[in-house]
Amino acid sequence: MxxxxxxxxxxxxxxxxxxxxxxxxxxxxxxxxxxxxxxxxxxxxxxxxxxxxxxxxxxxxxxxxxxxxLGLDRTHRVVVLGAGNLGTALSQFPGLQQEAFRIVGLFDISPDKIGKTIGGYLVRPLDQLHQVVVETEARLGILTVPAQVAQESYDLLADAGITAVLNFAPAQIKPRRGTSLRSVDIRVILEELAHHAVSQSLEG
Amino acid sequence: MxxxxxxxxxxxxxxxxxxxxxxxxxxxxxxxxxxxxxxxxxxxxxxxxxxxxxxxxxxxxxxxxxxxxLGLDRTHRVVVLGAGNLGTALSQFPGLQQEAFRIVGLFDISPDKIGKTIGGYLVRPLDQLHQVVVETEARLGILTVPAQVAQESYDLLADAGITAVLNFAPAQIKPRRGTSLRSVDIRVILEELAHHAVSQSLEG
DNA sequence: GGGTGTGAAACCTTTCACAGCT
DNA sequence: AGCTGTGAAAGGTTTCACACCC
Structure with missing residues:
Protein backbone atom coordinates (compact mmCIF):
# COMPACT_ATOMS: atom_id res chain seq x y z
CA MET A 1 0.00 0.00 0.00
CA LEU A 70 3.77 6.10 10.74
CA GLY A 71 6.21 5.96 13.64
CA LEU A 72 5.85 9.66 14.40
CA ASP A 73 5.54 9.04 18.12
CA ARG A 74 9.32 8.98 18.31
CA THR A 75 11.93 11.50 17.17
CA HIS A 76 13.82 10.72 13.97
CA ARG A 77 17.32 12.08 13.74
CA VAL A 78 18.32 13.21 10.25
CA VAL A 79 21.69 13.97 8.68
CA VAL A 80 21.98 16.19 5.62
CA LEU A 81 24.79 15.74 3.07
CA GLY A 82 25.43 18.82 0.98
CA ALA A 83 25.28 22.32 2.43
CA GLY A 84 24.44 24.03 -0.86
CA ASN A 85 21.33 26.08 -1.49
CA LEU A 86 18.93 23.17 -1.37
CA GLY A 87 20.57 21.53 1.62
CA THR A 88 20.45 24.64 3.74
CA ALA A 89 16.90 25.45 2.60
CA LEU A 90 15.76 21.98 3.66
CA SER A 91 17.59 22.25 6.96
CA GLN A 92 15.38 25.20 7.76
CA PHE A 93 12.21 23.74 6.30
CA PRO A 94 9.38 24.12 8.81
CA GLY A 95 8.21 20.65 9.74
CA LEU A 96 11.75 19.31 9.56
CA GLN A 97 12.81 21.05 12.72
CA GLN A 98 9.63 20.36 14.67
CA GLU A 99 7.61 17.35 15.76
CA ALA A 100 9.06 13.98 14.81
CA PHE A 101 12.21 15.09 12.97
CA ARG A 102 15.43 16.65 14.14
CA ILE A 103 18.46 17.48 12.04
CA VAL A 104 21.58 16.34 13.89
CA GLY A 105 24.23 17.08 11.31
CA LEU A 106 24.87 19.09 8.17
CA PHE A 107 27.85 17.84 6.15
CA ASP A 108 29.82 19.14 3.19
CA ILE A 109 33.09 18.50 1.42
CA SER A 110 33.98 22.12 0.71
CA PRO A 111 36.69 23.58 3.01
CA ASP A 112 35.08 27.00 2.49
CA LYS A 113 31.94 25.85 4.25
CA ILE A 114 33.28 23.45 6.89
CA GLY A 115 33.35 25.08 10.29
CA LYS A 116 30.93 27.82 9.27
CA THR A 117 27.37 28.00 10.56
CA ILE A 118 24.81 27.91 7.76
CA GLY A 119 21.14 28.35 8.59
CA GLY A 120 21.79 27.68 12.24
CA TYR A 121 23.74 24.47 11.67
CA LEU A 122 27.49 23.94 11.91
CA VAL A 123 28.82 22.51 8.66
CA ARG A 124 30.92 19.43 9.39
CA PRO A 125 33.46 17.53 7.32
CA LEU A 126 32.47 14.12 5.93
CA ASP A 127 34.91 12.24 8.13
CA GLN A 128 32.73 13.08 11.13
CA LEU A 129 29.69 11.45 9.50
CA HIS A 130 30.12 7.99 10.98
CA GLN A 131 30.72 9.29 14.47
CA VAL A 132 27.69 11.62 14.39
CA VAL A 133 25.42 8.85 13.06
CA VAL A 134 26.56 6.45 15.77
CA GLU A 135 26.34 9.00 18.60
CA THR A 136 22.93 10.40 17.64
CA GLU A 137 21.55 7.10 16.33
CA ALA A 138 20.38 8.88 13.18
CA ARG A 139 18.56 6.59 10.73
CA LEU A 140 17.53 9.11 8.06
CA GLY A 141 19.71 10.89 5.52
CA ILE A 142 19.05 13.61 2.96
CA LEU A 143 21.26 13.96 -0.11
CA THR A 144 21.58 17.39 -1.71
CA VAL A 145 24.93 16.85 -3.37
CA PRO A 146 25.88 17.23 -7.06
CA ALA A 147 24.88 14.33 -9.34
CA GLN A 148 28.48 13.19 -9.91
CA VAL A 149 28.97 12.28 -6.25
CA ALA A 150 25.45 11.04 -5.50
CA GLN A 151 26.27 7.33 -5.57
CA GLU A 152 29.33 7.57 -3.34
CA SER A 153 27.46 9.86 -0.95
CA TYR A 154 24.62 7.35 -0.70
CA ASP A 155 27.16 4.62 -0.04
CA LEU A 156 28.79 6.74 2.68
CA LEU A 157 25.41 7.16 4.36
CA ALA A 158 24.66 3.45 4.10
CA ASP A 159 28.09 2.56 5.52
CA ALA A 160 27.57 4.94 8.41
CA GLY A 161 24.39 3.11 9.39
CA ILE A 162 21.68 5.23 7.76
CA THR A 163 18.71 3.04 6.79
CA ALA A 164 16.62 5.44 4.67
CA VAL A 165 17.75 8.11 2.24
CA LEU A 166 15.95 10.94 0.49
CA ASN A 167 17.93 11.89 -2.61
CA PHE A 168 17.57 15.19 -4.47
CA ALA A 169 20.56 14.70 -6.76
CA PRO A 170 19.60 14.15 -10.39
CA ALA A 171 21.27 10.76 -10.63
CA GLN A 172 20.23 7.12 -10.77
CA ILE A 173 21.49 5.58 -7.53
CA LYS A 174 21.95 1.85 -7.07
CA PRO A 175 20.09 1.02 -3.88
CA ARG A 176 21.45 -1.38 -1.29
CA ARG A 177 19.57 -3.92 0.72
CA GLY A 178 19.10 -2.39 4.15
CA THR A 179 19.02 1.26 3.09
CA SER A 180 15.79 2.38 1.38
CA LEU A 181 16.03 5.07 -1.21
CA ARG A 182 13.53 7.66 -2.40
CA SER A 183 14.59 10.10 -5.09
CA VAL A 184 13.04 13.42 -5.98
CA ASP A 185 14.40 14.92 -9.19
CA ILE A 186 13.02 18.40 -9.61
CA ARG A 187 14.20 18.51 -13.21
CA VAL A 188 12.24 15.36 -14.05
CA ILE A 189 9.09 16.72 -12.42
CA LEU A 190 9.43 20.03 -14.25
CA GLU A 191 9.94 18.28 -17.55
CA GLU A 192 6.70 16.39 -17.04
CA LEU A 193 4.90 19.63 -16.19
CA ALA A 194 6.45 21.37 -19.18
CA HIS A 195 4.84 18.74 -21.36
CA HIS A 196 1.47 19.32 -19.64
CA ALA A 197 1.85 23.06 -19.97
CA VAL A 198 2.33 22.79 -23.70
CA SER A 199 -0.59 20.39 -24.21
CA GLN A 200 -2.89 22.56 -22.10
CA SER A 201 -2.01 25.67 -24.05
CA LEU A 202 -2.87 23.96 -27.32
CA GLU A 203 -6.26 22.87 -25.97
CA GLY A 204 -7.36 26.26 -24.69
CA MET B 1 2.02 6.31 -19.34
CA LEU B 70 9.13 16.12 -23.85
CA GLY B 71 8.92 19.56 -25.45
CA LEU B 72 12.46 20.47 -24.38
CA ASP B 73 13.30 21.88 -27.79
CA ARG B 74 11.73 25.17 -26.71
CA THR B 75 12.38 27.39 -23.71
CA HIS B 76 9.87 27.22 -20.87
CA ARG B 77 9.44 30.39 -18.85
CA VAL B 78 8.82 29.78 -15.16
CA VAL B 79 7.50 32.03 -12.40
CA VAL B 80 8.22 31.28 -8.74
CA LEU B 81 5.79 32.29 -5.98
CA GLY B 82 7.41 32.54 -2.57
CA ALA B 83 10.92 33.93 -2.08
CA GLY B 84 11.61 32.01 1.12
CA ASN B 85 14.45 29.56 1.59
CA LEU B 86 13.07 26.91 -0.72
CA GLY B 87 11.97 29.38 -3.38
CA THR B 88 15.36 31.04 -3.61
CA ALA B 89 17.17 27.69 -3.49
CA LEU B 90 15.07 26.42 -6.40
CA SER B 91 15.63 29.65 -8.34
CA GLN B 92 19.32 28.84 -8.28
CA PHE B 93 18.95 25.13 -8.87
CA PRO B 94 21.32 24.08 -11.65
CA GLY B 95 19.23 22.78 -14.52
CA LEU B 96 16.52 25.33 -13.84
CA GLN B 97 18.55 28.19 -15.19
CA GLN B 98 19.98 26.29 -18.16
CA GLU B 99 18.68 24.43 -21.19
CA ALA B 100 14.91 24.40 -21.55
CA PHE B 101 13.89 26.40 -18.48
CA ARG B 102 14.22 30.05 -17.59
CA ILE B 103 12.93 31.77 -14.47
CA VAL B 104 11.27 35.02 -15.49
CA GLY B 105 9.89 36.15 -12.16
CA LEU B 106 10.28 35.64 -8.42
CA PHE B 107 7.30 36.87 -6.40
CA ASP B 108 6.57 37.39 -2.73
CA ILE B 109 4.03 39.12 -0.53
CA SER B 110 6.49 40.36 2.12
CA PRO B 111 7.32 44.10 1.87
CA ASP B 112 10.72 43.29 3.41
CA LYS B 113 11.66 41.23 0.37
CA ILE B 114 9.95 43.10 -2.48
CA GLY B 115 12.43 45.21 -4.42
CA LYS B 116 15.42 43.30 -3.07
CA THR B 117 17.51 40.98 -5.20
CA ILE B 118 17.61 37.44 -3.85
CA GLY B 119 19.83 34.87 -5.52
CA GLY B 120 20.18 37.06 -8.57
CA TYR B 121 16.45 37.64 -9.01
CA LEU B 122 14.49 40.78 -8.23
CA VAL B 123 11.65 39.99 -5.85
CA ARG B 124 8.40 41.40 -7.25
CA PRO B 125 5.03 42.08 -5.64
CA LEU B 126 2.13 39.77 -6.51
CA ASP B 127 0.24 42.47 -8.38
CA GLN B 128 2.86 42.28 -11.11
CA LEU B 129 2.25 38.55 -11.62
CA HIS B 130 -0.38 38.83 -14.34
CA GLN B 131 1.64 41.35 -16.31
CA VAL B 132 4.85 39.31 -16.14
CA VAL B 133 3.07 36.11 -17.17
CA VAL B 134 1.44 37.83 -20.15
CA GLU B 135 4.63 39.60 -21.25
CA THR B 136 6.92 36.61 -20.93
CA GLU B 137 4.30 34.03 -21.96
CA ALA B 138 5.26 31.92 -18.93
CA ARG B 139 3.29 28.68 -18.68
CA LEU B 140 4.96 27.09 -15.65
CA GLY B 141 4.69 28.08 -12.00
CA ILE B 142 6.41 26.92 -8.82
CA LEU B 143 4.74 27.35 -5.44
CA THR B 144 6.98 27.65 -2.38
CA VAL B 145 4.53 29.53 -0.17
CA PRO B 146 3.22 28.60 3.31
CA ALA B 147 0.44 25.98 3.38
CA GLN B 148 -2.22 28.48 4.49
CA VAL B 149 -1.98 30.47 1.26
CA ALA B 150 -1.28 27.57 -1.10
CA GLN B 151 -4.78 27.37 -2.59
CA GLU B 152 -5.14 31.08 -3.24
CA SER B 153 -1.63 31.21 -4.69
CA TYR B 154 -2.44 28.37 -7.06
CA ASP B 155 -5.61 30.20 -8.08
CA LEU B 156 -3.61 33.38 -8.69
CA LEU B 157 -1.26 31.46 -10.98
CA ALA B 158 -4.16 29.84 -12.83
CA ASP B 159 -5.88 33.21 -13.26
CA ALA B 160 -2.69 34.74 -14.60
CA GLY B 161 -2.57 32.11 -17.34
CA ILE B 162 -0.17 29.54 -15.91
CA THR B 163 -1.06 26.06 -17.18
CA ALA B 164 1.14 23.82 -15.00
CA VAL B 165 2.09 24.21 -11.34
CA LEU B 166 4.66 22.49 -9.16
CA ASN B 167 3.59 22.85 -5.53
CA PHE B 168 5.89 22.41 -2.54
CA ALA B 169 3.45 23.70 0.06
CA PRO B 170 2.18 20.97 2.40
CA ALA B 171 -1.46 21.48 1.49
CA GLN B 172 -4.12 19.70 -0.52
CA ILE B 173 -4.87 21.99 -3.47
CA LYS B 174 -8.06 21.73 -5.50
CA PRO B 175 -6.91 21.53 -9.10
CA ARG B 176 -8.65 23.38 -11.90
CA ARG B 177 -9.32 22.20 -15.40
CA GLY B 178 -6.68 23.83 -17.57
CA THR B 179 -3.93 24.08 -14.95
CA SER B 180 -2.19 20.80 -14.10
CA LEU B 181 -0.88 20.37 -10.62
CA ARG B 182 1.97 18.29 -9.24
CA SER B 183 2.66 18.43 -5.52
CA VAL B 184 5.82 17.45 -3.69
CA ASP B 185 5.42 17.35 0.07
CA ILE B 186 8.81 16.79 1.64
CA ARG B 187 7.21 16.06 4.99
CA VAL B 188 5.10 13.26 3.48
CA ILE B 189 8.13 11.73 1.77
CA LEU B 190 10.16 11.91 4.98
CA GLU B 191 7.36 10.31 6.98
CA GLU B 192 7.33 7.39 4.57
CA LEU B 193 11.10 7.06 4.86
CA ALA B 194 10.91 7.31 8.63
CA HIS B 195 8.67 4.27 8.56
CA HIS B 196 11.15 2.40 6.35
CA ALA B 197 14.03 3.44 8.57
CA VAL B 198 12.33 1.96 11.62
CA SER B 199 11.39 -1.32 9.89
CA GLN B 200 14.91 -1.72 8.48
CA SER B 201 16.49 -1.18 11.86
CA LEU B 202 14.33 -3.91 13.39
CA GLU B 203 15.30 -6.37 10.67
CA GLY B 204 19.06 -5.85 10.90
C1' DG C 1 -30.85 6.47 8.01
C1' DG C 2 -26.29 6.77 7.47
C1' DG C 3 -21.56 5.41 6.96
C1' DT C 4 -18.00 1.90 7.61
C1' DG C 5 -15.66 -2.30 6.08
C1' DT C 6 -15.03 -5.43 2.25
C1' DG C 7 -15.43 -8.80 -1.54
C1' DA C 8 -15.82 -8.42 -6.51
C1' DA C 9 -15.16 -5.90 -10.77
C1' DA C 10 -12.76 -2.76 -13.53
C1' DC C 11 -8.74 -0.71 -14.58
C1' DC C 12 -3.94 0.10 -15.09
C1' DT C 13 1.04 -1.25 -14.89
C1' DT C 14 4.77 -4.36 -15.13
C1' DT C 15 6.91 -8.53 -16.50
C1' DC C 16 7.36 -12.40 -19.53
C1' DA C 17 8.42 -14.61 -23.73
C1' DC C 18 8.95 -14.82 -28.38
C1' DA C 19 8.09 -13.46 -33.36
C1' DG C 20 10.45 -10.86 -36.52
C1' DC C 21 13.91 -7.78 -38.21
C1' DT C 22 19.11 -6.55 -38.90
C1' DA D 1 23.29 -14.43 -33.31
C1' DG D 2 21.29 -10.55 -31.11
C1' DC D 3 18.02 -7.17 -29.74
C1' DT D 4 13.80 -4.70 -30.63
C1' DG D 5 8.81 -4.43 -30.56
C1' DT D 6 4.69 -6.53 -28.82
C1' DG D 7 0.80 -9.59 -27.56
C1' DA D 8 -0.28 -12.27 -23.54
C1' DA D 9 0.16 -13.18 -18.52
C1' DA D 10 0.81 -11.63 -14.02
C1' DG D 11 0.54 -8.42 -10.59
C1' DG D 12 -1.16 -4.43 -8.39
C1' DT D 13 -4.36 -0.54 -7.55
C1' DT D 14 -8.77 1.88 -7.68
C1' DT D 15 -13.59 1.96 -7.93
C1' DC D 16 -18.01 -0.08 -7.19
C1' DA D 17 -21.75 -1.74 -4.54
C1' DC D 18 -23.66 -3.63 -0.73
C1' DA D 19 -23.81 -6.40 3.70
C1' DC D 20 -23.49 -5.13 8.20
C1' DC D 21 -23.31 -2.32 12.20
C1' DC D 22 -24.26 2.02 14.96
Missing amino acids: TLNRLSVYLRCLRRLQVEGVSRISSNELAQRFHLSSSQIRKDLAAFGEFGIRGVGYEVNALANHLRTL | TLNRLSVYLRCLRRLQVEGVSRISSNELAQRFHLSSSQIRKDLAAFGEFGIRGVGYEVNALANHLRTL
Missing part, protein backbone atom coordinates in the same frame (compact mmCIF):
# COMPACT_ATOMS: atom_id res chain seq x y z
CA THR A 2 1.10 3.51 -0.72
CA LEU A 3 2.10 4.54 2.76
CA ASN A 4 2.29 8.12 1.54
CA ARG A 5 -1.46 8.43 1.62
CA LEU A 6 -1.57 7.86 5.38
CA SER A 7 0.73 10.88 5.70
CA VAL A 8 -1.60 12.93 3.57
CA TYR A 9 -4.59 11.89 5.68
CA LEU A 10 -2.71 12.87 8.81
CA ARG A 11 -1.93 16.28 7.31
CA CYS A 12 -5.63 16.74 6.58
CA LEU A 13 -6.61 15.65 10.08
CA ARG A 14 -4.15 18.13 11.61
CA ARG A 15 -5.89 20.82 9.60
CA LEU A 16 -9.30 19.67 10.89
CA GLN A 17 -7.99 19.70 14.46
CA VAL A 18 -6.98 23.34 14.04
CA GLU A 19 -10.46 24.08 12.71
CA GLY A 20 -12.02 22.33 15.70
CA VAL A 21 -13.72 19.53 13.75
CA SER A 22 -14.04 16.47 16.00
CA ARG A 23 -15.74 13.95 13.73
CA ILE A 24 -15.75 13.45 9.98
CA SER A 25 -17.03 10.88 7.49
CA SER A 26 -14.91 9.52 4.67
CA ASN A 27 -17.14 11.40 2.25
CA GLU A 28 -16.71 14.79 3.89
CA LEU A 29 -12.97 14.19 4.19
CA ALA A 30 -12.77 13.29 0.52
CA GLN A 31 -14.70 16.35 -0.62
CA ARG A 32 -12.89 18.71 1.70
CA PHE A 33 -9.43 17.62 0.53
CA HIS A 34 -10.12 16.34 -3.00
CA LEU A 35 -9.53 12.68 -2.25
CA SER A 36 -11.50 9.46 -2.86
CA SER A 37 -13.82 8.31 -0.09
CA SER A 38 -13.63 4.61 -0.87
CA GLN A 39 -9.87 4.81 -0.98
CA ILE A 40 -9.80 6.52 2.41
CA ARG A 41 -11.94 3.74 3.89
CA LYS A 42 -9.85 0.96 2.28
CA ASP A 43 -6.59 2.53 3.38
CA LEU A 44 -7.70 3.04 6.96
CA ALA A 45 -9.45 -0.34 7.25
CA ALA A 46 -6.21 -2.03 6.21
CA PHE A 47 -4.72 -1.12 9.59
CA GLY A 48 -7.68 -1.70 11.88
CA GLU A 49 -11.26 -0.60 12.46
CA PHE A 50 -10.84 3.07 13.26
CA GLY A 51 -14.28 4.26 12.17
CA ILE A 52 -17.73 4.09 13.69
CA ARG A 53 -20.40 2.81 11.30
CA GLY A 54 -23.15 5.31 10.74
CA VAL A 55 -21.04 8.07 12.27
CA GLY A 56 -17.60 8.46 10.73
CA TYR A 57 -14.14 8.90 12.19
CA GLU A 58 -13.09 10.58 15.43
CA VAL A 59 -10.53 13.15 14.28
CA ASN A 60 -8.24 13.12 17.33
CA ALA A 61 -8.27 9.36 17.77
CA LEU A 62 -7.61 8.73 14.10
CA ALA A 63 -4.78 11.27 14.00
CA ASN A 64 -3.13 9.52 16.94
CA HIS A 65 -3.55 6.13 15.32
CA LEU A 66 -1.91 7.40 12.13
CA ARG A 67 0.91 9.03 14.05
CA THR A 68 1.66 5.71 15.72
CA LEU A 69 1.35 3.74 12.48
CA THR B 2 4.34 7.65 -16.74
CA LEU B 3 5.91 10.47 -18.72
CA ASN B 4 8.45 10.85 -15.93
CA ARG B 5 10.34 7.82 -17.11
CA LEU B 6 11.12 9.42 -20.45
CA SER B 7 12.80 12.21 -18.49
CA VAL B 8 14.82 9.69 -16.55
CA TYR B 9 15.90 7.95 -19.75
CA LEU B 10 16.96 11.29 -21.18
CA ARG B 11 19.00 12.02 -18.08
CA CYS B 12 20.74 8.66 -18.49
CA LEU B 13 21.38 9.29 -22.18
CA ARG B 14 22.92 12.68 -21.40
CA ARG B 15 25.28 10.86 -19.08
CA LEU B 16 26.18 8.37 -21.82
CA GLN B 17 26.81 11.21 -24.25
CA VAL B 18 29.32 12.70 -21.82
CA GLU B 19 30.98 9.30 -21.57
CA GLY B 20 31.13 9.06 -25.34
CA VAL B 21 28.87 6.01 -25.70
CA SER B 22 27.15 6.13 -29.09
CA ARG B 23 25.00 2.98 -29.04
CA ILE B 24 23.36 1.05 -26.24
CA SER B 25 20.92 -1.83 -25.87
CA SER B 26 17.95 -1.76 -23.53
CA ASN B 27 19.71 -4.38 -21.43
CA GLU B 28 22.90 -2.41 -20.97
CA LEU B 29 20.90 0.74 -20.25
CA ALA B 30 18.87 -1.10 -17.65
CA GLN B 31 21.89 -2.57 -15.90
CA ARG B 32 23.88 0.64 -16.03
CA PHE B 33 21.12 2.72 -14.43
CA HIS B 34 19.16 0.13 -12.43
CA LEU B 35 16.07 0.14 -14.61
CA SER B 36 13.98 -2.58 -16.32
CA SER B 37 14.92 -3.44 -19.90
CA SER B 38 11.43 -4.53 -20.98
CA GLN B 39 9.98 -1.37 -19.53
CA ILE B 40 12.50 0.75 -21.45
CA ARG B 41 11.54 -1.01 -24.69
CA LYS B 42 7.79 -0.68 -24.02
CA ASP B 43 8.08 2.97 -23.08
CA LEU B 44 10.15 3.91 -26.11
CA ALA B 45 8.16 1.78 -28.55
CA ALA B 46 4.99 3.59 -27.44
CA PHE B 47 6.23 6.71 -29.22
CA GLY B 48 7.75 5.20 -32.34
CA GLU B 49 10.42 2.75 -33.51
CA PHE B 50 13.59 4.36 -32.25
CA GLY B 51 15.71 1.24 -31.94
CA ILE B 52 17.51 -0.99 -34.41
CA ARG B 53 16.76 -4.71 -33.98
CA GLY B 54 19.85 -6.71 -33.28
CA VAL B 55 21.81 -3.57 -32.45
CA GLY B 56 20.18 -1.32 -29.86
CA TYR B 57 19.56 2.42 -29.68
CA GLU B 58 21.58 5.26 -31.16
CA VAL B 59 22.29 7.46 -28.11
CA ASN B 60 22.30 10.87 -29.83
CA ALA B 61 19.28 10.18 -32.01
CA LEU B 62 17.27 8.79 -29.11
CA ALA B 63 18.17 11.72 -26.86
CA ASN B 64 16.97 14.14 -29.52
CA HIS B 65 13.74 12.19 -30.00
CA LEU B 66 13.08 12.31 -26.25
CA ARG B 67 13.90 16.01 -26.06
CA THR B 68 11.32 16.69 -28.77
CA LEU B 69 8.73 14.39 -27.20
